[in-house]
Amino acid sequence: MAEAHVTSLRLCPVRGLKPLPLQAVLLRPWGLEGDSRWMIADTSGHVLDTRTCPALARLSVRVAGHGVLLGCAGLRPYHARPPRRGVPMQCLRQRGARIMMRDVGDDAARWLRRAVGIACRLYWLPAPELVCTYFAGSTHFAQTLAETFPTWVSTDLVHLSGGGIVLAGADKSMLDHGQPFALGSAVVRLSAQINRSGGGAAQAESASPRRYRVQVEKAGMVWVGSRVIQRESGKVPGRHAGGSVLADSPLRTQQ
Numbered sequence: 285m286a287e288a289h290v291t292s293l294r295l296c297p298v299r300g301l302k303p304l305p306l307q308a309v310l311l312r313p314w315g316l317e318g319d320s321r322w323m324i325a326d327t328s329g330h331v332l333d334t335r336t337c338p339a340l341a342r343l344s345v346r347v348a349g350h351g352v353l354l355g356c357a358g359l360r361p362y363h364a365r366p367p368r369r370g371v372p373m374q375c376l377r378q379r380g381a382r383i384m385m386r387d388v389g390d391d392a393a394r395w396l397r398r399a400v401g402i403a404c405r406l407y408w409l410p411a412p413e414l415v416c417t418y419f420a421g422s423t424h425f426a427q428t429l430a431e432t433f434p435t436w437v438s439t440d441l442v443h444l445s446g447g448g449i450v451l452a453g454a455d456k457s458m459l460d461h462g463q464p465f466a467l468g469s470a471v472v473r474l475s476a477q478i479n480r481s482g483g484g485a486a487q488a489e490s491a492s493p494r495r496y497r498v499q500v501e502k503a504g505m506v507w508v509g510s511r512v513i514q515r516e517s518g519k520v521p522g523r524h525a526g527g528s529v530l531a532d533s534p535l536r537t538q539q
Contacts, residue, residue, distance in 0.1 A: 288512035290467070292441060292450035297352045298322040298345045298406075299433065300333030303447050308507035311470040313500045314412045315435040319447045321409045322352055322364065323376060323385060324396065331378035332404060339400035356399040364388055366408050376407060381432055385409050437474055438495040448495070449506065459496055466513045469504030 294303040299320045310317040324332045324340065334340045344355040351365040366386075373384040385407035392406040436448035437459075444450065449467070464473050474496035 288451050288454040290449060290506060290508055290510040290512075291452045293506065293508060294441075294444060294447045294450075295319050295347075296447040297347055298324065298343075298354070299331065299446070300324060300340060301343055301345050302334075302341070303444075304346065306508075308505055310503065311435070311467070311472070311498075311500055311506050312412075312503045315433070315498075315500075316447055318347060319435065320433045321412065322388075323378075323407045323409070324404050325376050325407060327403050327405070329374065329376050331376050337400065337402065337404070339402065343399060354395070354399070359395070359399055362392065362395040364392055364406055364408075366410070369410075374407070383409070383432060435498040435500075436495045437472075437498055443494040449498070451512065454512065463514060464501050467504075468506035468510035470500060470506055471502035471504070473499045473501060475499065 293306040293309050293316075295306050295309060295316055295318060296303045297318055297320075299322065301324075324337075326332055326337075330336070332340060342356050346353050346355075348363055349365075351363055354362045354364060365388075367388050371386045374387055376383050376385055386409075388406040388408055393404070396404050396406060433446075436444055436446075438444050438448060438450055439452070439454060441450055459474055462473055462475060464471050476496060
């Protein structure tokens with residue numbers, strides 16, 4: 285039997301900035317815990333990344349409690365915290381999608397202006413499990429963060445531009461078959477990468493996709509070194525600890 289396991293985990297706390305390597309992360313139904321909860325947008329509400337604003341490559345980011353710590357050479361780090369509940373939601377745009385977020389405030393905007401040299405603002409997503417995103421030119425509404433900014437699985441880092449999970453030794457038939465399997469204490473299904481056309485239609489990227497979209501059937505922890513097992517009977521070998529099922533024996537894919 286071929287053995288598959290997690291070799292890398294990457295998280296993008298601020299969408300569009302360099303992803304962070306992790307040793308373990310909680311995989312929730314809407315994606316990796318803390319992924320894509322923060323975004324930087326210009327004054328017209330368009331979400332920025334290093335392609336549309338190369339100066340963002342100057343920034344570093346790390347998770348700091350419930351917020352993020354932004355860094356830039358020559359500046360004191362800025363600790364961004366979620367804005368208070370009463371701050372109104374604003375509509376941001378990214379590649380045809382519209383997503384509602386909260387402005388972090390003027391202090392963050394001033395720090396970003398000094399760091400990247402253009403007027404832009406930092407935004408925070410309060411409830412990733414309750415996102416309602418409109419895709420321009422279609423009747424499709426995404427109901428969670430996972431639909432708007434999905435978590436990806438790939439067999440190498442090259443095809444993960446942002447956050448995601450890298451597997452080694454994964455059998456292609458397992459990845460393409462769409463059957464549920466255990467990934468750490470989470471249970472997931474995979475589907476081929478999807479691109480949206482201008483009319484909103486979904487199309488497979490190619491006959492041999494290089495990354496797969498994650499659909500979470502059961503939330504749980506994933507850690508580097510996690511074994512993968514095809515899930516046929518509905519139960520995953522393991523033990524209960526703190527409410528989570530933790531694998532205590534090597535898990536192998538079913539041929």
